Amino acid sequence: MSALTVAVIATAGFSPFHFSVPCIIFGQSMPQPDLFCVEICAENPGVVMSDMGLSINVEHGLELLDTADIIIVPYWNHPEEKPSQALLDGLIKAWQRGAEVVGLCLGAYVLAYSGLLDGHRAATHWEYEQDFIERFPAVHLDSNSLYTSDERLITSAGTAAGIDCCLNIIRDHYGSAIANRVARRMVVPPYREGGQAQFIERPVPVSTRDSKMNELIEYLRRNLDKPHDLDSLAGFVSMSRRTLTRHFFRATGTTLGDWLNAERLQRSQELLETTNISIERVSEMVGFQSPVSFRQSFKARFSVSPSEWRRAFRGPAPVDVDVK
Template structure:
């Protein structure tokens, strides 16, 4: 089966960091397992040099954008400068034929100049939010998102959020397990949720600074299928109920109920992506009293059904 093709657009005065992020993530990041077919494409005539002295030499041009499954604009040199019309037209055509079009950091400006983001949600670097809103009032800018997807248009906040966005795209194409393998290979945290409404999910720390609470979290993660009362958990932690709830809130930043709900929903995502269990079985395995309750909470949190999540993210794994 052919792997998704990725075209990364290069410009003069490019940012070495922003440009390197998609090149690393979509390059040969897992030796022996080709996940994407990556090409660097000239987005304009002339030299492609960074202000630090790096240069790019590529034989691929805008014609590659007409064939790529994913087109990535990793940065833009000047928010006040409109990119060349040929590039903007090619981006519009790529989106129309079904490609995923991505703007990382100030690359969001390029998609906005193309008119692709009109009436849609988007994200960009926080320092440029007011400028962006002034220039593109028809775009619904999400000022809190790490990354946003709206109708096959993916945009990210600044700098390191581009890594999160690219890992999200790996997740989107190959599933959570592969995205986490890529993250481990790059020695960065596993991909963080964040962006479109259904993907907003605050990161839940694996551990806290409270060793007693950490032991409890391990216990809960191994027993998500069971019902838990505050009194039971306080006894388990050798505290009275009031002291326990205060320690838990301080350590995790959440109430016990909110933490459990987040963990159950996150675990359900993993099961939906990596197993063929029925929705009823997944609900039972993560501790919901009924499939109906599970569906209700899942849709409320992610704005999609469990079945829709599975359809989007279930993919084969690389061993």
């Protein structure tokens, strides 16, 4: 079996890290040299400058897209900038003849601009989720996955997720054993649990314009460990259940139950990252009825367990306390 040709597209202002990921993974990190052949191409061959002042000398033009087995757009600088028609046409023709077309991080925008992703699943950096959805409503954006693969259209989430994506391409072509060997050489996990949800910042509103709701929010934050129901909270703010529900949604943009669950999970993240408190005690402190319900809610929101979160995000010297 001949080596698969991987064409990595260099664009003006490219990110050296993003660009190096496929070059390293499919190149020098491979356990044997006859599996992939990495070639670099650009719309305008010659010197291409990165966003950091580094430059590379590119020999091949976009004609490489006519024969490559795997074509990778490792990055794109500006989501609002539509790629040239020559690049878009080259990607379309390549996919139509059977090549795999890959967009890492914001490279997914290039595939989306081409129309190839219409009706398909895709991923991109979580910070651009809303922008991507608004620009490309025909694309099924998967906001959680680290990478997606749908009919030879492959996309990844931001930055390091490109490594996960490229390892998965190796896994698809040559199996887990080869992918695992590459991961070991790079000193990275061959497969990461969970998805982007564990990295997305979704802060719970600190305050609102409604003083009554601010008073309620402060009370709830001081008493996360206690059970709460709509009747008692309505009494706390001297409102009917219906009025409280309406005012709270207007002030926060979410329901009281969803807000409370998000606040409890956010507090649990802090405790998992900064203390040695047991999972069971964390569950109790943030107000879940049982450790089982806590684990289920945590996994549903972040796609990883509380223990996995702690291993991933806890600092080197967590505080050994039991907050009351």
